[in-house]
Amino acid sequence: MKVKINNKEYEFQEELSILDAVKKAHIIIPTLCYSEKLKPFGSCRLCSVEIKGERTLKPACVTKISNGMEIYTHSEKVRKVRSTIMELIIASHGISCNLNCLTCSKSASCEIKVIAEEIGIMEVRVPPISSRVPEDRSSYSIVREPQKCIVCDRCVRKCAEVQSVNILTIANRGPDTYVTTFLDKGMGNVDCVNCGQCVIECPTGALHEVYQTDQVWNVISDNSKYVIVQTAPAVRVAIAEEFGAEPGRIVTKQLVTGLRLLGFDKVFDTNFSADLTIMEEASEFLERFKNGGKLPLFTSCSPGWIKFIEHNYPEFLDNLSTCKSPQQMFGAIAKTYYADKIGIPREDMIVVSIMPCTAKKYERVRPEMKGDVDYVLTTRELAKMFKLAGIDLLNLPSEEYDEPLGITTGAAAIFGATGGVMEAALRTAYEVITGKTLERLDFESVRGIEGIKEAVIEIDGLKLNVAVVNGLGNARKMLDMIKNGEKDYHFIEFMACPGGCIGGGGQPIPTTKEILSKRMKAIYEIDKSFEIRKSHENPAIQALYKEFLGEPLSEKSHELLHTTYIARS
Amino acid sequence: MEKIFLKSDLGKSFEDYEFSGLKNSLKMEQTQVIDKIKDSVLKGRGGAGFPAGIKWETAYHVEDDIKFVVCNADEGEPGTFKDRFLMENLPYKVIEGIVICGYAIGSKYGYIYIRGEYTQAIKIIRKTIQKMYERNILGNNILGTDFSFDIKLVRGAGAYVCGDETSLINSIEGERGMSRIKPPLPVFEGLYGKPTVVNNVETLSAAAEIMKYDYNPYLQLGTEKSKGTKLVSISGDVYKPGVYEVEFGKMTVKEIVNELAGGVKGSGLGFVIPGGISTEVLTENEWDVPYTYEDLFKIGTNIGSGGMIVVSKDRNYLEIIKNVSDFFRDETCGTCFPCREGNKNINKMVSEIYERGYPMKKEIEIISDIKNAVSLAARCGFGEASVNLILSILENFYAKKVK
Numbered sequence: 001m002k003v004k005i006n007n008k009e010y011e012f013q014e015e016l017s018i019l020d021a022v023k024k025a026h027i028i029i030p031t032l033c034y035s036e037k038l039k040p041f042g043s044c045r046l047c048s049v050e051i052k053g054e055r056t057l058k059p060a061c062v063t064k065i066s067n068g069m070e071i072y073t074h075s076e077k078v079r080k081v082r083s084t085i086m087e088l089i090i091a092s093h094g095i096s097c098n099l100n101c102l103t104c105s106k107s108a109s110c111e112i113k114v115i116a117e118e119i120g121i122m123e124v125r126v127p128p129i130s131s132r133v134p135e136d137r138s139s140y141s142i143v144r145e146p147q148k149c150i151v152c153d154r155c156v157r158k159c160a161e162v163q164s165v166n167i168l169t170i171a172n173r174g175p176d177t178y179v180t181t182f183l184d185k186g187m188g189n190v191d192c193v194n195c196g197q198c199v200i201e202c203p204t205g206a207l208h209e210v211y212q213t214d215q216v217w218n219v220i221s222d223n224s225k226y227v228i229v230q231t232a233p234a235v236r237v238a239i240a241e242e243f244g245a246e247p248g249r250i251v252t253k254q255l256v257t258g259l260r261l262l263g264f265d266k267v268f269d270t271n272f273s274a275d276l277t278i279m280e281e282a283s284e285f286l287e288r289f290k291n292g293g294k295l296p297l298f299t300s301c302s303p304g305w306i307k308f309i310e311h312n313y314p315e316f317l318d319n320l321s322t323c324k325s326p327q328q329m330f331g332a333i334a335k336t337y338y339a340d341k342i343g344i345p346r347e348d349m350i351v352v353s354i355m356p357c358t359a360k361k362y363e364r365v366r367p368e369m370k371g372d373v374d375y376v377l378t379t380r381e382l383a384k385m386f387k388l389a390g391i392d393l394l395n396l397p398s399e400e401y402d403e404p405l406g407i408t409t410g411a412a413a414i415f416g417a418t419g420g421v422m423e424a425a426l427r428t429a430y431e432v433i434t435g436k437t438l439e440r441l442d443f444e445s446v447r448g449i450e451g452i453k454e455a456v457i458e459i460d461g462l463k464l465n466v467a468v469v470n471g472l473g474n475a476r477k478m479l480d481m482i483k484n485g486e487k488d489y490h491f492i493e494f495m496a497c498p499g500g501c502i503g504g505g506g507q508p509i510p511t512t513k514e515i516l517s518k519r520m521k522a523i524y525e526i527d528k529s530f531e532i533r534k535s536h537e538n539p540a541i542q543a544l545y546k547e548f549l550g551e552p553l554s555e556k557s558h559e560l561l562h563t564t565y566i567a568r569s
Numbered sequence: 570m571e572k573i574f575l576k577s578d579l580g581k582s583f584e585d586y587e588f589s590g591l592k593n594s595l596k597m598e599q600t601q602v603i604d605k606i607k608d609s610v611l612k613g614r615g616g617a618g619f620p621a622g623i624k625w626e627t628a629y630h631v632e633d634d635i636k637f638v639v640c641n642a643d644e645g646e647p648g649t650f651k652d653r654f655l656m657e658n659l660p661y662k663v664i665e666g667i668v669i670c671g672y673a674i675g676s677k678y679g680y681i682y683i684r685g686e687y688t689q690a691i692k693i694i695r696k697t698i699q700k701m702y703e704r705n706i707l708g709n710n711i712l713g714t715d716f717s718f719d720i721k722l723v724r725g726a727g728a729y730v731c732g733d734e735t736s737l738i739n740s741i742e743g744e745r746g747m748s749r750i751k752p753p754l755p756v757f758e759g760l761y762g763k764p765t766v767v768n769n770v771e772t773l774s775a776a777a778e779i780m781k782y783d784y785n786p787y788l789q790l791g792t793e794k795s796k797g798t799k800l801v802s803i804s805g806d807v808y809k810p811g812v813y814e815v816e817f818g819k820m821t822v823k824e825i826v827n828e829l830a831g832g833v834k835g836s837g838l839g840f841v842i843p844g845g846i847s848t849e850v851l852t853e854n855e856w857d858v859p860y861t862y863e864d865l866f867k868i869g870t871n872i873g874s875g876g877m878i879v880v881s882k883d884r885n886y887l888e889i890i891k892n893v894s895d896f897f898r899d900e901t902c903g904t905c906f907p908c909r910e911g912n913k914n915i916n917k918m919v920s921e922i923y924e925r926g927y928p929m930k931k932e933i934e935i936i937s938d939i940k941n942a943v944s945l946a947a948r949c950g951f952g953e954a955s956v957n958l959i960l961s962i963l964e965n966f967y968a969k970k971v972k
């Protein structure tokens with residue numbers, strides 16, 4: 001197919017959209033409602049281009065190229081229209097008076113700002129008109145500020161198309177068109193699973209997490225509190241992006257240094273409790289397997305996934321592992337074993353988590369969790385704190401995590417990517433079942449970014465059918481297949497977010513497919529860099545069992561490390 | 570003088586109506602019916618003016634076991650009431666047109682989507698459909714042939730945008746009344762993803778009328794580019810508002826207003842809105858223009874839906890602009906930015922202009938830029954045409970006078 005773009009000839013094999021074709025010609029067209037993972041919607045019209053012979057401009061995101069087409073991406077006509085549309089968007093956004101970019105949650109990643117620059121907008125002649133729709137602060141995880149919403153529908157499509165949760169919708173028409181939840185109930189009062197995928201999709205500051213940075217600043221400076229912090233596996237491979245680094249840069253040791261500089265009394269690692277999770281979960285699996293318990297066993301470390309299954313598939317609750325998530329296991333151990341060990345009264349110990357996740361903010365307040373974790377910050381919130389404290393993260397010297405809750409393995413590191421929990425569990429299960437040493441640690445078949453992966457793992461003649469699922473749309477598919485008897489497995493890992501926690505709702509924005517694979521690559525590099533790559537070989541974990549818990553699934557373990565679920569339908 | 574063609578069966582009772590258009594069609598090959606409509610160059614009467622024959626031919630050639638005919642009777646355009654006239658006075662001809670189209674394109678299912686407020690028309694059409702089933706002009710093996718066809722009446726959801734064919738299809742499917750991205754055009758993928766012809770009430774009635782004759786009556790009516798007749802609904806400041814049938818090219822707009830509608834009330838003509846509130850106005854210097862697609866187009870306006878509104882000098886034009894702007898602001902489906910935000914912003918400016926009593930040059934300039942963006946880049950026809958009338962009044966009556 002021959003196409004002329006700005007008077008230059010190009011040849012394309014497939015029937016691409018104009019937007020994709022133009023990208024291949026290294027021309028940038030502004031887009032706002034378009035997103036690589038979603039069905040095109042054609043609402044912002046910023047991508048409009050001129051096509052020879054057509055009376056009106058055509059949106060590049062939804063128009064396909066055809067043979068002989070002559071496209072003008074930046075003609076004067078096009079530029080003028082884009083600039084007018086941009087003026088209208090800015091006016092609707094009410095920036096000049098009541099909204100202020102400097103205080104906006106998305107000041108660093110705002111797409112409107114980028115586009116305004118691409119279009120070269122110099123003046124906004126129309127007065128700002130703001131929506132009067134009130135803020136939604138009903139959720140523990142996410143805040144909606146509709147006056148910043150430009151109704152691009154990306155959050156709506158992300159929640160529906162990728163997550164299949166369908167929480168958000170466009171309501172009304174005319175000037176009252178706005179995005180809302182079912183009957184305006186608010187995100188905290190509907191079946192929202194708090195995954196935050198809508199937040200990372202939103203081009204503006206209309207969606208962001210519920211901030212807890214103020215509270216954390218306060219406890220850090222409160223001398224009567226002993227404040228410890230845990231960092232989730234996916235944070236160390238992503239936070240550097242907030243400081244302008246290439247995606248995939250690993251800053252584990254700078255992260256530790258930075259947290260100490262902020263004033264935390266101890267810097268620990270969620271990877272420690274990830275190893276602990278493996279001990280409990282692998283044992284739980286083997287017990288169910290041997291004694292004819294409920295299978296397939298579903299992993300339970302993703303709180304977005306947990307709330308999803310509670311709302312939508314309560315008939316499967318018995319399949320869920322009873323293990324708490326690593327975040328909550330950490331809190332439970334810190335406030336018992338560790339507090340006693342160092343002689344700090346439990347009520348004076350404050351546990352802060354740094355998570356790639358917005359759902360963990362909700363998990364923290366679940367009554368079953370008994371307040372073991374006090375505050376949850378996202379990767380983005382921590383980056384803000386670093387910036388506020390003048391901490392130049394990328395150039396900090398390296399420091400090590402504190403002991404003992406900072407001693408970890410390669411198995412724990414990979415929890416941050418889809419397939420990681422499964423792989424870590426298999427490494428331990430293999431050795432427990434066979435009593436032999438596992439030679440090849442890498443289970444390649446469960447790695448990678450695909451939404452649903454399956455593998456048959458042979459352990460001493462025993463065939464285990466396992467699957468790995470990420471993204472709730474895929475989770476729904478999988479559960480429906482099991483329901484209809486089309487699939488049968490022994491063990492399935494589920495993660496709410498596409499790509500697993502590296503693509504979590506609290507991660508740096510943007511999170512594209514390309515960025516995801518770079519973060520994933522970094523995760524497996526970290527695994528490789530460890531001498532110990534199996535959870536059961538973690539000496540600190542071995543000590544914990546010896547000194548405190550006894551053995552996996554002991555009474556004490558059950559009391560501290562396991563939980564229950566609620567049918568919410 | 571009014572030309573009586575489409576109106577020729579007016580006053581006939583259902584019992585006396587012969588359905589000769591349908592009977593003739595059923596005796597012909599499908600392609601012969603299509604060719605006759607094509608030869609007549611019958612243009613869509615819903616506003617866009619797309620040739621009906623070409624639409625039918627395309628639908629005929631799309632291969633699918635299920636196809637639909639949808640009669641667009643949403644008629645939401647203020648000042649347009651010719652479809653209501655047809656449904657209330659010639660309901661059998663409207664339905665006959667739907668059946669003929671169904672036969673021609675190879676469809677077995679028709680819908681008629683009627684504006685919710687038209688309670689009288691809905692009642693009449695419902696009854697007519699029922700009687701047509703009783704007379705075997707609908708249902709299985711119509712009039713003893715192999716052709717079967719069923720029709721369903723759908724009551725409109727009350728939004729103007731639902732008159733847009735893709736929004737209308739969404740609305741029938743029970744979805745939000747919001748336009749769909751084209752392509753695909755409805756003839757390829759319309760209702761429930763199936764090939765669908767959407768035609769206006771008047772278009773389908775005219776098709777039925779054309780099929781009544783052995784020869785092609787349209788070839789003897791109108792001009793080269795505007796064949797046949799058009800129903801014009803006239804309202805506003807005239808002595809005799811109503812629905813009049815006009816042969817293209819035989820009368821000017823001025824003659825239509827003066828001779829058919831009894832002339833302008835009050836102290837003289839302000840302007841004429843020729844085809845509904847999406848079309849640009851005609852001033853006293855312009856209204857002596859022959860009523861054809863091509864002549865109106867030449868001077869920058871449009872036949873549109875045929876809803877002619879006459880405005881006398883005595884009116885406050887700024888109030889009219891404000892009302893029109895209120896309408897467009899409130900009725901956009903709200904999906905695309907230029908239309909939603911553009912009409913919102915224009916409304917704010919127009920309200921200020923109305924309060925102040927005159928516009929500023931800068932305001933006209935901004936409104937003109939917004940019109941440019943909306944008409945070039947909106948997602949559907951609603952947005953494209955939404956600023957035409959407002960800007961044309963401002964340009965014709967204020968632009969030269971203000972600073």
Ligand SMILES: Cc1cc2nc3c(=O)[nH]c(=O)nc-3n(C[C@H](O)[C@H](O)[C@H](O)COP(=O)(O)O)c2cc1C
Pocket residue numbers: 612613614615616617618619621641642643644645646729730731732733734735767768769770772773949950951952
């Ligand atoms: C906002 C909007 C409203 C419309 N309203 C109507 C209407 O009320 N009746 C109608 O027949 N066509 C209406 N149309 C045109 C239809 O989209 C479509 O072109 C028409 O029904 C096709 O039939 P025709 O070719 O017989 O005119 C509207 C279009 C737009 C964009």
Ligand code: SF4
Pocket residue numbers: 093095099100101102104105106107108110111112113148203204205206
């Ligand atoms: S989203 Fe925030 S940063 Fe972006 S333009 Fe709006 S107020 Fe400014």
Ligand code: SF4
Pocket residue numbers: 142158159163165166167168191192193194195196197198199
């Ligand atoms: S947090 Fe997740 S479930 Fe809730 S609205 Fe956003 S995308 Fe949907």
Ligand code: SF4
Pocket residue numbers: 148149150151152153154155156179201202203204206207
């Ligand atoms: S909340 Fe954000 S993503 Fe959702 S429609 Fe508004 S601007 Fe778009």
Ligand code: SF4
Pocket residue numbers: 730748900901902903904905906908909947948949950951952953
């Ligand atoms: S032009 Fe207006 S009516 Fe049409 S899709 Fe856009 S907002 Fe909706």
Ligand code: FES
Pocket residue numbers: 030031032033034041042043044045046047048059060061062
């Ligand atoms: S990016 Fe194409 S219309 Fe918004």
